[in-house]
Amino acid sequence: MTDWPPLKSSLKRPHYRSLMSAIETAINNGALKPGERLPTHRELSYQLGLSVQTVSRAYARLVEAGQIVGEVGRGSFVRRAEGDDPLPFPSQRVMRGTLDLALLRPVVGDIHKAAMKTALRSLARDMPEEFLASFRASTLVSRHTAIMDNWLSLCGIKNQDQVIIPTNGNTSAMTVALMSVARSGDLIVTEKMGHHTLPALCRSLGLRLAGLEMDEQGIIPAALDAACQADTVKALYIMPNTGVTANFMSEERRRVLVSVARRHEISIIENDGWGPLNMSAVPPLATLAPERCFYFTSLTKCLVPGLRVGFLVAPRQIATLVEERHMVTNWTATPLMLEIAALWIREGTALTxxxxxxxxxxxxxxxxRNVLSDFDIKIAPSCLMAWLPCADIGSEARLVEGARNLNIHIAPGSTFSIGPLASKPGARISLGSKSPEELRRGLEILSGLLS
Structure with missing residues (x-):
């Protein structure tokens, strides 16, 4: 269908989903331009002979899928910038008195401030020459190899034939990994509910991205196998410990996925952003398939947000390529951040x-668990977040909006959906608030909304 608006005869049941498809087609083929105003719910329902509720439902799902935006008093519009993905957290500064349970963060207390002051005083007293004079990544890396090995061992990465590159956090690492395994036009597959920045990053790199079916453990191996048979897949991007829906992958599932990846000769990019917060003994995929796996983690979520230091582990046979990609995007990890991280790991502060x-x-x-015991809530093994499933995208939107009206921000599940439609309605709730009392108050309000 290329015309806009569509003919009623072209719409099939369920009508709201068929109308969504028609609007998406019109956006994709240019019949609806970025920024263009859509008919009101009542206008379009009259034109197509549909109920206002049907049109409203289609619009609501398109808003949650990031295809259109609604502006109070003005109407609904096609998103202005292609690839302007909705964020799971408020993009603006939250108002005073608002409780932000959307932005995923660790708990920060006086212990972190004291540790940072101590580290800066120590560096001021005994500043390494390389800290000021080094201009090459290899110099910094060579000084901290043992320290990086030490930290990665806590994540289950044991001294294998791989290269380690310190990065400015996870975003830097995932960019380098994608650039190292794929070229423009290549296909990357990932969880159907996945990393919210991955779609925009793939578009920026000219990569195609597809979401795979999931169960309570994450990606289903048969879905990966089917995707590889249907198209040329370049890499699997996976979050086995940090899934949006609080899923956690067993060792058996990891081994099966590795077997599929080897059979189809694809790379694996493993995001373990929370690192050793989760004390599970399940081995990372990088230990099961070191020859094809890119693993990365950081200190940001498990220690303190301001310490933007990560570690990318890559197959040694393509070390030169990976180092080149890192150099052209970041050149090197920020020396000050790396020195603080090294000091904390060496002296035991990081473990504390x-x-x-x-x-x-x-x-x-x-x-x-106590406040939301009456609901089907799932808590991540690390306890950084909780996943609260909703019956459908409409109930998700009502919950998120209702919470916002009560000055509480939670992250709608639709912002993590890889694809045009929300695949698992629900809300992600960050548990890293400033105080337990503040968190309890926010969760009690959510419980009242759900009731």
Whole structure:
């Protein structure tokens, strides 16, 4: 269908879904331009002979899928910028008195401020020459190899024949990994509910992206196998420990996925952003398939947000290529951040902060279980977030909007959906609030909304 508006005879049941498809087609073929105003719900229902509720439902799902935007008092519009993906958290500064349970963050307390002050004083007293004079990544890496090995061992990465590159956090690492395995036009597959920045990054790199069917453990191996048979897949991007829906992948599932990846000769990009927060003994995919796996983690979510340091582990046979991609995007990790991270790991501060974070998040996870015990809530093994499933996209939108009206921000599940439609309606709730009392208050309000 290329005409806009569509003919009523072209719409099939269920009408709201057929109308959604017609609007998406019109956007994709240019019949509806970015920024163009759509007919009002009543206008379009009259034109097509549909109920206002049917049109409203189609519009609501398109808003949640990021295809259109609604502006109070003005109407509905096609998104102005192609690829302007909706964020799971408020893009603007939240108002005073608003409780932000949308932005995923660790707990931060006085212990972090004291640790940072101590580290900066220590560096001021005994500043390494390389900290000021080094202009090459290899110099910094060579000084900190043992320290990086030490931290990665906590994540289950054991001294294999791989290269380690320090990065400015996870975003830098995932960019380098994608650039190292794929070229423009290549296909990347990932979870159907996945990393919210991955679609925009893939578009920027000219890569195609497809979401695969999931169950309670994450990606279903048969879905990966089918995707590889239907098209030339270049890499699997996977979050086995940090899934949006609080899924956690067993060792058996990881081994089966590795077997599929080897059979089809595809690379694996493993995002373990929360690192050793989760104390599970399940091995990373990178230990099962070191010859094809790119693994990355950072200190941001497990220690403190301001420490933008990550580690990318890549197959040694393509080390030169990976180092080149990192150099052209970041050149090197920021020396000051890397020195603080190295100092904390070497002196044991990192382990102290890690254990403090685990305890703080476990306490908050228990609060969430108690307050929301009447609902089908899932808590991530690390306790960084909870997933609250909704019956459908309409109930998701009502919950998110209702919470916002009560000055609480939660992340709608539709912003994590890889594809044009929301695949698993629900809401992600960050548990890393400033205080347990603040979290309890917010969750009690959510419980009232759900009731």
């Amino acid at each position: 902060l890690l254990e403090w974070q685990r305890n703080a998040l476990m306490a908050r996870g228990q609060i969430a």
